[in-house]
Amino acid sequence: MVRLxxxxxxxxxxxxxxxxxxxxxxxxxxxxxxxxxxxxxGGGAQFLPTVSPHNPKCVLVACDMTGAYISQDGxxxxxxxxxxxPVRFFVFDPVDSQVIYAASAGLWRSEDAxxxxxxxxxxxxxxxxxxxxxxxxxARLASEGGSYPTITAxxxxxADSHLLYAxxxxxxxxxxxxxxxxxxxxxxxxxxxxxxxxxxxxxxxxSGNRRLYxxxxxxxxxxxxxxxxxxxxxxxxxxxxxxxGGFPHNGWKLVLYASTPSRKGRGNRLYVSDxxxxxxxxxxxxxxxxxxxxxxPAIATCLTNPDVAYVSxxxxxxxxxxxxxxxxxxxxxxxxxSWKPVWKESRTPAANLxxxxxxxxxxxxxxENPLNLGISPVNPDICYGTDYGRTMRTVDGGATxxxxxxxxTPEGSYTTTGLDVTTNYGVHFDPFDKQRVFISYTDIGLxxxxxxxxxxxxxxxxxxxxxxxxxxxxxxxxAVKGRMWAVMSGTHDLPRPKMWRRASPxxxxxxxxxxxxxxxSWxxxxxxxxxxxxTHILLDPSSTPDARVLYVTGFGKGVFKSSDGGxxxxxxxxxxxxxxxxxxxxxxxxxxxxxxxxxxxSEDGSFGNESDGALYRSTDAAxxxxxxxxxxxxxxxxxxxxxxxxxxxxxxxxxxxxxxxxAVQGGIFVSGDAGESWRNMLSRDQHIYDVTIDPRxxxxxxxxxxxxxxxxxxxxxxxxxxIRGYNFKWGHRVVPDPYNPAMIFITTFGGSVWYGPAAGDGxxxxxxxxxxxxxx
Numbered sequence: 118m119v120r121l122x123x124x125x126x127x128x129x130x131x132x133x134x135x136x137x138x139x140x141x142x143x144x145x146x147x148x149x150x151x152x153x154x155x156x157x158x159g160g161g162a163q164f165l166p167t168v169s170p171h172n173p174k175c176v177l178v179a180c181d182m183t184g185a186y187i188s189q190d191g192x193x194x195x196x197x198x199x200x201x202x203p204v205r206f207f208v209f210d211p212v213d214s215q216v217i218y219a220a221s222a223g224l225w226r227s228e229d230a231x232x233x234x235x236x237x238x239x240x241x242x243x244x245x246x247x248x249x250x251x252x253x254x255x256a257r258l259a260s261e262g263g264s265y266p267t268i269t270a271x272x273x274x275x276a277d278s279h280l281l282y283a284x285x286x287x288x289x290x291x292x293x294x295x296x297x298x299x300x301x302x303x304x305x306x307x308x309x310x311x312x313x314x315x316x317x318x319x320x321x322x323x324s325g326n327r328r329l330y331x332x333x334x335x336x337x338x339x340x341x342x343x344x345x346x347x348x349x350x351x352x353x354x355x356x357x358x359x360x361x362g363g364f365p366h367n368g369w370k371l372v373l374y375a376s377t378p379s380r381k382g383r384g385n386r387l388y389v390s391d392x393x394x395x396x397x398x399x400x401x402x403x404x405x406x407x408x409x410x411x412x413x414p415a416i417a418t419c420l421t422n423p424d425v426a427y428v429s430x431x432x433x434x435x436x437x438x439x440x441x442x443x444x445x446x447x448x449x450x451x452x453x454x455s456w457k458p459v460w461k462e463s464r465t466p467a468a469n470l471x472x473x474x475x476x477x478x479x480x481x482x483x484x485e486n487p488l489n490l491g492i493s494p495v496n497p498d499i500c501y502g503t504d505y506g507r508t509m510r511t512v513d514g515g516a517t518x519x520x521x522x523x524x525x526t527p528e529g530s531y532t533t534t535g536l537d538v539t540t541n542y543g544v545h546f547d548p549f550d551k552q553r554v555f556i557s558y559t560d561i562g563l564x565x566x567x568x569x570x571x572x573x574x575x576x577x578x579x580x581x582x583x584x585x586x587x588x589x590x591x592x593x594x595x596a597v598k599g600r601m602w603a604v605m606s607g608t609h610d611l612p613r614p615k616m617w618r619r620a621s622p623x624x625x626x627x628x629x630x631x632x633x634x635x636x637x638s639w640x641x642x643x644x645x646x647x648x649x650x651x652t653h654i655l656l657d658p659s660s661t662p663d664a665r666v667l668y669v670t671g672f673g674k675g676v677f678k679s680s681d682g683g684x685x686x687x688x689x690x691x692x693x694x695x696x697x698x699x700x701x702x703x704x705x706x707x708x709x710x711x712x713x714x715x716x717x718x719s720e721d722g723s724f725g726n727e728s729d730g731a732l733y734r735s736t737d738a739a740x741x742x743x744x745x746x747x748x749x750x751x752x753x754x755x756x757x758x759x760x761x762x763x764x765x766x767x768x769x770x771x772x773x774x775x776x777x778x779x780a781v782q783g784g785i786f787v788s789g790d791a792g793e794s795w796r797n798m799l800s801r802d803q804h805i806y807d808v809t810i811d812p813r814x815x816x817x818x819x820x821x822x823x824x825x826x827x828x829x830x831x832x833x834x835x836x837x838x839x840i841r842g843y844n845f846k847w848g849h850r851v852v853p854d855p856y857n858p859a860m861i862f863i864t865t866f867g868g869s870v871w872y873g874p875a876a877g878d879g880x881x882x883x884x885x886x887x888x889x890x891x892x893x
Contacts, residue, residue, distance in 0.1 A: 139860055140554075140570025140872055144524040145535035146187075146194035149232060150842035150881030152873035154197060157474055157531040157573040158523030159506050160561045161538030161867060166491030166501035166508065167207040170420070171214035173493045175230070176501060178508055179204035180538045182867020183846035185219065187231040188535075192501065192510045192521035195535030197868060198884040199825060199844045200225050200234060201247075201256040208271050211320075212278045222247075222256040224268045224283075225885075226300065233886045237300035238283070239266055241889040250775045252614050252720045254804040254823030254847070259778070264288065270331070272316035276324050282306075284313030284331065293331060293340075307345055311336035317362050317371055330371050330393055332360050337373065337394025348394030353380040359416045359489075363423030372423035374400075374453060376413040385413040387428060389453040400453035402433060410442070417490035417500070424452045425497035427459075427515065429487040444486040446502060448515045459515025460486075460502075469516060473523040474531045475506045478561075478575050506561075508536055530572035537869035540610065544852045544862040544870055545591040547635060549598040551856065555636060556870055557588040559609040565636050570872070579639040583607045583626050589652045591636075596662045599635045602642065602683060604628070604651035604669060610866075611652055611672050612701050612716035612755070622673020622697055625650035629669055629683055642683040649674045655703040655711075657738075668711065668739060670700035676713060678739050692735075692742035695727060702807075706759040711735040712767075713742060717753050722775045724752040724782075732757065732769065732792065745792035750774065751782040756807030756850070760833065761815050765791040768810075768834045770820060773803030780804065785820055787834045799837045801893055802826055807850035808834070813858055817875075819851035826893050827851055827863055829876065842881030843871055844892050 141153035148154075162181050169175035174191040185204045186195040202221040210216035217227045224238040236244075239260040248257040257265055266287045274280035281296040285303070291312050294303040311333030322328035322341075329340040335356045337348035358376040365372055370393035377386050387400040402411075410432040418426035431444040445460035445467065461467055462481045470476075475484050487502030487509070498514040501521075509518045522536040540559035547553035554566045555576065562585045565576035577585050584605040594600035606627025610616050627650050631642035643651075649671030657666035665682040668689075675690035675698050690698065699716040706712075717730030729752035733742040747754065753772030760766035766789050773783025783803035786795040799805065804823035811817035818830040820837070827840040827848055840861075847866035853875070854860040863871040885891055 139854065139857060140566070142532040142535070142571070144194055144532050146189065146196040148196055150873070151878040152842050152871050152881075154533065154535065154537050154869050155570050155573075155862075155872055156533050156537050156539060156541075156556060156869035157561075157564055158533030158536055159473075159475060159508070159520075159538060160558070160869075161540070162488065162505045163503035163508050163522075163536065163538055164489045165204065165207060166489060166503050167209070168491055168493040168499060168501070169209050169214065169217075170211055170494040171209070173496055173499050176491075177207045177217070177219075177231070178501070178503060178536065179207070180867065182538055182540070184538065184868050185221075186536050188521075189230075191512070192508065193534065195521075197535060197537065197845070198231070198234070199846055200885065201825060201846055201890070205269075206271070208273060210273045210278050211275045212273070216273075216278060218271055218273070220268050220271065223258050223890075224271065224300065233882060234884055236885075236887040236890050238268055238285075238303075240301065241887050244889055246778070247890065248778055249803065249824055250773075250778060250780045252772070252775065254780075256846075270313040270316045272318045272329075274324075274327065275318055275320040282316050282318065282327075282329060284309055284316065286312075293329075307340070309333060309338060311338060311347075314357075315360065315362070317364075319364060319371065321364070321368055330362065332357070332362070332373070332394070337390070339393055348390075349396060351375070351377055351386070351388045351397045351399070354378070354388075358385060358414060361417045361426065363418045363420045365423055366421075370395075372418065372452065374416045374418050374423075374426050374428070376416045376428065384411045384432070387413055387416070387453070391452070400449075400456070402428075402430065402447050402456045402458070415487050415490045415502075417492045419492045419497035420494035422497050425450050425492075425514075426453065427490050427492065427500050427502075428456070429490055429502065430458075431486050433458075444482070446487060446490070446500075446515060446518075450514075459511070460509075460518055467518075470509070470518045471520065472507065472509075473520040473525055474575075475520070479506075506538075526572045528568075528572070530567070530574045532572040533869065538867060539869045540849075540866045541864045541870055542589050542849060543591065543864060545593070546855050547601075548593050548595055550635065553635060555591055556864075557591055557603070559587045562586065562605070563588040563591070563603060563636070576636045577639070578637065580605055580630055581628075581641060584628065584630070587627075590654050592654050592656045592667070594656070594662060594665065595658055599633050601632050601636060602654055602656070602667065603630050603632070603636075603639070604654045605630055606650040606652070606672075608650040608672075611650060612699060614720045617673070617699075617718065618720075622650060622699070625672065627651050629654065629667075629686075631683055643686060644684065646677060646686040647671075647674065649677075652700070653702050655705060657705070657709070659709065666738070668703055670703060670713070672699055672701065672716075673697045675700050676703075676739055676742075689739040690742075691740065692744070693733065694731065694744065699730070702756055704757045704759055706764040707761060708764055709738065710759075710764065711739055712757045712759065714754050714757050716755065717772070719752070720775065722777070724750050724774060728752075730754045730772075734792070748782065748786065748795045748797070751786065751795075753783065755805065758808040758810050758818070761810065761812070763789075765789060766833070767792055768808045768818060769795070770805040770808045770822075772805070785828075785834060785837070798830075798834055799828060801837075802828065806848060809851045809853065811853045811858075812855075813853070817853075819853070819861065819875075821848035821851050821863055823847045823866070824893070839877070839893050840873075840875075841877035841879060842873060842883075843877070844884060845871065
């Protein structure tokens with residue numbers, strides 16, 4: 118028997134252990150596969166901290182970049198998981214500690230403490246299709262009859278895990294529905310004209326006739342003895358900003374705290390209801406909090422001890438005449454009668470706030486005060502606050518706060534705890550130093566590792582302040598140690614439409630920076646270059662070290678060329694169509710022929726017009742460009758790769774067009790005749806961001822996109838297989854590990870950098886296990 122177990126262990130786990138070498142964070146929670154997530158941690162907006170009622174060390178956090186995160190050790194380490202769309206709320210089963218619910222595109226249930234997830238609503242058999250048509254590959258579950266039902270709030274009966282109460286919205290109409298079989302079947306109970314954002318079940322009410330409180334947009338509906346009543350709202354309040362409730366020990370009604378807009382239209386107000394929403398009285402942080410600018414974006418109370426609550430505040434002044442405004446968190450221990458600031462900052466970091474790297478790098482105002490607060494349902498001293506870059510934790514009632522998104526190493530660098538919410542474009546390796554690696558990030562700029570990717574430090578010293586936000590790409594001089602160029606911009610997330618639909622590219626700022634010391638310091642290297650959102654830089658390796666030829670794409674401006682290492686630049690747009698070409702990516706073949714990808718400037722599904730993206734070729738070092746004909750309807754080129762052995766073989770990454778229910782003409786297209794004709798070789802994934810050819814084995818192609826998958830081809834793009842284990846929703850590009858051919862890096866839009874086996878992990882435990890919704 119022992120020998121059998123040894124054999125099983127070898128068969129199942131040794132392949133994973135063999136793949137687990139290489140860079141990684143020792144502070145992050147172990148994954149259920151051979152993948153690791155790299156980076157400094159944090160860096161993007163985090164939401165919905167939710168603490169288990171069974172175990173205060175079990176905590177969940179969501180973000181707006183599709184990742185969700187679970188900790189089993191009180192926030193010291195986290196594991197990321199993917200439910201195909203951003204999570205809108207979490208609910209713990211109050212009876213079964215293993216059961217957790219999460220709402221994203223559908224309602225998911227985990228019965229193994231968050232390891233794996235199954236779709237509960239809509240019923241998997243009723244799902245007609247998974248739609249990912251829009252520019253972000255946003256997931257929608259189309260049910261029978263073409264409807265898109267969603268659950269806006271959920272509660273589990275405190276004595277019966279099978280009894281669920283949900284607010285379900287269908288075609289804009291919301292109703293309370295009840296399931297007595299764990300979500301398999303639902304029965305309408307009552308309409309909810311005020312909508313629903315939270316449902317509370319009174320645990321002291323009769324088990325067969327529960328008292329329910331449904332908090333809507335600006336109302337509290339109560340069901341008691343089978344009858345519904347409508348509570349009042351604070352005078353003049355049209356919508357709650359945030360609301361939280363708990364049941365007092367004395368058996369009285371639900372206590373609610375609410376943040377609301379001011380009746381005067383500026384600032385916010387705090388209200389408390391001691392009677393389940395029937396009446397309200399105004400609370401506050403003292404006279405200073407009545408200043409019209411004070412805001413309260415988040416409030417939370419303890420479910421079992423509502424005397425204690427926390428509120429996030431900003432623009433708070435000790436005196437109305439004060440020039441300095443404060444932000445942070447205040448706490449009440451007497452039901453809102455008085456509040457004490459337990460986190461108070463302005464330009465100076467709070468002494469009781471122990472952040473990791475964000476305050477040190479960007480100052481205390483970068484993350485700001487919490488967007489959401491989450492308290493342990495059974496211990497009011499435990500509270501988490503999530504903001505624009507961090508998750509902060511207190512376990513002593515706010516006396517001290519600790520950043521739990523990252524950990525500082527003894528050497529002074531940083532490593533993620535698993536809470537990664539950062540967009541990145543490339544992993545870049547110093548050709549003269551195997552241990553020096555860079556990640557080009559959005560929002561937090563460029564980061565550098567001096568230990569092969571195990572830990573990270575900011576690498577933006579000397580970069581103009583309004584360019585720091587995003588580094589899109591890096592190039593090293595292959596012959597000069599320490600010399601490197603980077604393209605940087607204050608505009609992030611290009612080429613996504615959310616950026617250019619609201620601001621003209623003519624307003625974008627950025628350019629090219631040069632480092633001579635391996636990225637430790639930078640200077641502006643674009644003296645005569647106009648301010649541009651520079652998104653890619655390409656070096657001609659045949660040029661001489663003292664006169665390097667560089668090409669740069671300026672989004673909305675075109676192509677720029679330097680023949681003197683970046684000292685001077687000239688625009689090279691001859692042949693490019695349109696007055697504001699969305700120049701995005703460049704490629705060069707072994708003969709020196711250049712290719713330019715121009716991103717499309719439409720998102721309405723139309724094609725054959727001036728908003729189409731395009732692919733261009735230059736055979737004379739960018740002096741002239743010729744447009745390459747693309748397949749009809751393909752107007753979203755996003756990346757291009759040229760076969761190193763056959764310059765006529767092109768592989769194009771394409772972004773599908775939104776036709777309403779589906780995206781079309783996306784995927785990977787291959788041409789064997791330099792673009793004269795094309796074949797779609799991967800259509801299962803309609804949002805492919807980029808294609809990569811392994812520089813050591815030209816038969817290996819990789820691709821990644823926005824549909825929870827990365828892909829691998831062993832026959833030069835002729836056929837494709839999903840790389841198992843990687844499942845982050847929004848992926849960018851695959852980067853082969855230059856030191857280990859069995860491993861790859863994958864950059865993402867919001868999940869930092871993934872590192873894992875190039876062929877995938879055949880033993881990976883996937884997050885979603887519902888067959889109808891399993892990853893491709």
